[in-house]
Amino acid sequence: MKTNNPQLIGQSIPRIDGPHKVTGRAIYTDDLKLPGMLYGKLLRSPYAHARIKRIDVSKARALPGVKDVIIGADTPQIKYGNWRLVPESQDELPLAVDKVRFIGDEVAAVAAIDPETAERACELIEVEYEELPAVFSVEDACAEGAPLVHDISKGNVSLVRKISYGDLEGMFQKADYVREDTFRVHAVQHAYLEPCASLAEPDEGGRITLWTSTQTPYLVQCLLASTLGIPENHVRVMKVMVGGGFGGKMELRPWEFCAAFMARRTGKPVKFTLTRVDELAFGRRRHGMTLYSKVGLSKDGKLLAKDFQVMLDGGAYNAMGPTATFLCGTFGNMAYRLPAYRYFGRHVYTNKPPASAMRGFGAPQAYFAMESQLNQAALDLGIDPIDLRIINAMEEGDVIPEVATVSSCGFKQCLEKVRAASGWDEKRKNKKPGHGLGISAFSFISGGVFNWFNTKYNFSSVEVRVYDDGTAHLFSMACDIGQGTDTVLRQILAADLGIGIDKVRLTSMDTSNTPKADLGSWGSRVTLMNGNAILDACRKIKDMLIPVMFTQFDLNQIQDIAFEDDHLFVRSNPKKRLSFAECVYKALRGRRGEPLSAHGFYTPRNRGLVSPAFSFGAQVAEVSVDEQTGLVKVDNIYTAHDCGVTINKRAVEGQLEGAIQMGLGYALHEQFAMQGGRTLNTSFLDYKMPTAQDMPPSVSLEVETYEPEGPFGAKEAGEGLAIPTAASVGHAVYEATGYRCQDLPITPEKILRALGKLK
Amino acid sequence: MATSHFALHQPQSLSQALDLLEMHRASVRLLAGGTDLVPKLKVGALKVANLVSLQGVPGLGAVAFDEGQGLVIGGTARLAQVAALPEVKRLYPGLAHACSVMATTQIRNMGTVAGNLANAAPSADTAAPLLAYDARVTATNKKGSRDIPLAQFFAGPGLSVLEPGEIITAITVPPPPPKSGSAYQRLSARSQVDICAVGVAASLSLDGQGRLAHCRLACASVAPTPLRCLEAEEMLSGQAPGDDLLDRAAQAAAAAAKPIDDMRASAAYRRQMVEVLSRRVLATCLAQAASLAQAQGGAA
Structure with a gap:
């Protein structure tokens, strides 16, 4: 492993935004107020599926204080969606026209002088609906003669993804052991703490400035411009602090459009702020899925074949469902060597709130199936579950067919580390009743290679400016949504230029003042992709500074220049040195005043079709189950993971803690209580997201590898960690009770019923 | 946020508070801690013209x-x-x-x-x-x-x-009788910070002969109101405690429950948990009472 990284790499640099957030001084979109600002409210559909026969807004318009009321017919009616590469997948309109497709579908919007007036006006809008038959499950949606959610999608399937390689039938015939299982996983929500908010300000010439809580400013800019029918450059998207995204804020949203559209009509700023009820009842969710999986293994535990068929419950619109459908198939064969694999994924429309991207993006579901199935296979084959994984684990240099070559991989070390740290062997030998250990593993992508957004720009871009006071200014469209990239990107820049992190100023929130483009914060891409763009810019800045050193010290052509401790020096003779500031000063003089600035870019090339780099990891969960109440207590979580070279240890630990919290919610507590298309639990009282007080002790074990494609050898540490918990807890519960969950979440009632203990 | 407009009255004495309640009886609610009331007002689930705060009334906070x-x-x-x-x-x-x-x-x-x-x-x-x-x-x-x-x-x-x-x-x-014990246990989906899905409380005392004297068993979240389990109480009272008796009392408590299915738990689960928790709280109460009896017996 390469180890000559700068000292700043791997340090626990505290979060730059931390003090502002914990003292309440941080500014979020809803905190913004502009002179003359109007408050927006949305009128949503009360029906899961209905034709709009008539809308009368006259009473709403007549209400004093109301400045604008719009319905679908008032808008340009240009459809949008993130898959610009496949225009027919773009199935959304900001406001419904003709038909509503889920309870909560946006029908009209009001802008008024205060929120109460806007809400009152919404109540005064008369909409006459003709209710249509609706579908609420993938099975019903795919049934013969089912009502169509979108007329163009026959059988309600909006997208099919197929992967196939190897001799599937031959391998199944060769297999000594074959098992088939069907898993059902449920929808859960991101539950970011900041509900969505957007503020649009009209500018000269019909231009728009939009402050919005987003994780993809560039995507919002492009799609808002296209839906308004104005040039891309007429939309400026800014973000202030964002209180979490987790995949739920990576699209253009109706309230962004409505704020901008009404701002242009009224000439006044318009702000929308969603409530928690809006978020829980109508917001994006993780896909519920039905996953059929058939695996074949040899009797000595070698995986030979897998047939994987998945139906994604997409809800009423595509949203990020096509990508989840695509990735779910990729995750079905990412961690293990598999000679033959077939995937058939279908994205199915139902009359429910749309599902979309959520931390893991198809992986928590695919791995829950895979890992649960492997644990059952291990038991049947009489092989230790960790050994079974080691037998099949990917290694450095392995090829994932049609995907990539794995250029760094610490998977086996992860498995060995969790085995040792958790006391796996001893505890399994001395089993205690009601107590169990479970294992699960994962692999994840460090950003996507795919370009379904069809950007003509680089995937990540930055500009670096350096000044003769020894400071640098980084301009990046990368989006800190709470995951800490504002800190980590500064760290990467400071490390490479050898200056203190306090010398780096960052502008990262403005599509008009940062270089084009950055695809946003999703797919665990920012550290690798934006980090690489920074290194590209730094290389160019160094090319401006190194000549100063050569001139100053009349250096031999073979000399190398080091950048450390706010200085440049000759590596073989550190006494020959200039301060960074002085060097910039001299370079500036030499350029006759032309500022030192460089753009840096990164787009993955020749890295397969999915991702430039892959993370790996394994997790052991230790649980106790109360056999009378069925309540599961998680006693400890041991996680070993390979995220390449860690840039910021504390940030990675934070990601792991948060991932465990989300993973436990998914495994044990969180679910939507649905009555047809209606969501019943619309507050945190009944949407059971675990709290800080529910967090079990946890142990984090790092396996460092050096990823040649990553900045300083780094890979992702954002989403992969959120994958393994449902399967590791599920396995532990099985070991403790004999109940094997194939139908998340694992609830006390399911455990007791399976054990025949609930009358 | 559908906050309606209301008048907030802040009486400085109990009689003022009672006067205000009388005066605005057409639409008035009392405000104590506000933890139930304010969220309801905020989401528009409750509309009321007058709130009478008890915060400033002396002598009520002890x-x-x-x-x-x-x-x-x-x-x-x-x-x-x-x-x-x-x-x-x-x-x-x-x-x-x-x-x-x-x-x-x-x-x-x-x-x-x-x-x-x-x-x-x-x-x-x-x-x-x-x-x-x-x-x-x-x-x-x-x-x-x-x-x-x-x-x-x-x-x-x-x-x-x-x-x-x-x-x-x-x-x-009332002050607890001598040689007594009491306990409350609750279940919820999350282990912490959650509304109770099933709760059971009990209190009991032992008489001079070691028989159960004063027995009470009560449940929450398993009926339209918080509930006393009278049959179980009668079954226990006057009896010598034993595993079998506690089992039967717990079963009687479960039979008395009138739970519903909702998104927090099914009726069947709730009923069964009344039995489980009843058995557990009764055992805890008994252990406390027995240890007090031993201590008090020793002192005498």
Whole structure:
């Protein structure tokens, strides 16, 4: 492993935004107020599926204080969606026209002088609906003669993804052991703490400035411009602090459009702020899925074949469902060597709130199936579950067919580390009743290679400016949504230029003042992709500074220049040195005043079709189950993971803690209580997201590898960690009770019923 | 946010508060801790023209214990305040537990015991232990005060026998008999910071012969109101404690429950958990009482 990284790499640099957030001084979109600002409210559909026969807004318009009321017919009616590469997948309109497709579908919007007036006006809008038959499950949606959610999608399937390689039938015939299982996983929500908010300000010439809580400013800019029918450059998207995204804020949203559209009509700023009820009842969710999986293994535990068929419950619109459908198939064969694999994924429309991207993006579901199935296979084959994984684990240099070559991989070390740290062997030998250990593993992508957004720009871009006071200014469209990239990107820049992190100023929130483009914060891409763009810019800045050193010290052509401790020096003779500031000063003089600035870019090339780099990891969960109440207590979580070279240890630990919290919610507590298309639990009282007080002790074990494609050898540490918990807890519960969950979440009632203990 | 407009009245004495209640009787609510009321106002689930705050009324905020009267919880005494009182921890461990695990730290610091009862939610955490302690509610109006046994206080989900114009000025809990024990246990989907899905409280004492004397068993979240399990209580009282007896009493408690299916738990699970928790709280009570009996016996 390469180890000559700068000292700043791997340090626990505290979060730059931390003090502002914990003292309440941080500014979020809803905190913004502009002179003359109007408050927006949305009128949503009360029906899961209905034709709009008539809308009368006259009473709403007549209400004093109301400045604008719009319905679908008032808008340009240009459809949008993130898959610009496949225009027919773009199935959304900001406001419904003709038909509503889920309870909560946006029908009209009001802008008024205060929120109460806007809400009152919404109540005064008369909409006459003709209710249509609706579908609420993938099975019903795919049934013969089912009502169509979108007329163009026959059988309600909006997208099919197929992967196939190897001799599937031959391998199944060769297999000594074959098992088939069907898993059902449920929808859960991101539950970011900041509900969505957007503020649009009209500018000269019909231009728009939009402050919005987003994780993809560039995507919002492009799609808002296209839906308004104005040039891309007429939309400026800014973000202030964002209180979490987790995949739920990576699209253009109706309230962004409505704020901008009404701002242009009224000439006044318009702000929308969603409530928690809006978020829980109508917001994006993780896909519920039905996953059929058939695996074949040899009797000595070698995986030979897998047939994987998945139906994604997409809800009423595509949203990020096509990508989840695509990735779910990729995750079905990412961690293990598999000679033959077939995937058939279908994205199915139902009359429910749309599902979309959520931390893991198809992986928590695919791995829950895979890992649960492997644990059952291990038991049947009489092989230790960790050994079974080691037998099949990917290694450095392995090829994932049609995907990539794995250029760094610490998977086996992860498995060995969790085995040792958790006391796996001893505890399994001395089993205690009601107590169990479970294992699960994962692999994840460090950003996507795919370009379904069809950007003509680089995937990540930055500009670096350096000044003769020894400071640098980084301009990046990368989006800190709470995951800490504002800190980590500064760290990467400071490390490479050898200056203190306090010398780096960052502008990262403005599509008009940062270089084009950055695809946003999703797919665990920012550290690798934006980090690489920074290194590209730094290389160019160094090319401006190194000549100063050569001139100053009349250096031999073979000399190398080091950048450390706010200085440049000759590596073989550190006494020959200039301060960074002085060097910039001299370079500036030499350029006759032309500022030192460089753009840096990164787009993955020749890295397969999915991702430039892959993370790996394994997790052991230790649980106790109360056999009378069925309540599961998680006693400890041991996680070993390979995220390449860690840039910021504390940030990675934070990601792991948060991932465990989300993973436990998914495994044990969180679910939507649905009555047809209606969501019943619309507050945190009944949407059971675990709290800080529910967090079990946890142990984090790092396996460092050096990823040649990553900045300083780094890979992702954002989403992969959120994958393994449902399967590791599920396995532990099985070991403790004999109940094997194939139908998340694992609830006390399911455990007791399976054990025949609930009358 | 559909906050409606209302007038906030801040009386400085009980009689002023009672006058204000009378004066605005057409549309008035009392404000104590506000932890149930304010969220309802915020989402528009409750519209009311007048709020009468009890925060400034002197003498309502105390929690005090004396051996004659027992525990007296003032009408605006906070949950956290009750949980923190040493005598509550020592003599009323079931109530102390309820007041220290329900809701969240912030809500326990603001919310009041009287409010928890007056709100009359079937899931009210303080209700089950207070029922098990034979608590009485003192309701005061302009004409005077009346004492209502808590067992007769609840009338349905969100409903109590309080009359318009009445204020809960105190909750009185008799001193525990000698050689007694009490406990409360609750279940919820999350382990912490959650509403109760099933709760069971019990209290009992032992007589000179080691037989069960004073037995109370009460449940929350398993019926339209917090519930006393009279049949189980009768089954226990006067009997020599034994595993079989506790089992049967727990079964009787489960039979008395009238749970519903909702998104927090199924009726079948709730009913069964009444049995499990009843058995557990009874065992805890018995262990406490036995250890006191031993200590007191030794002292005598």
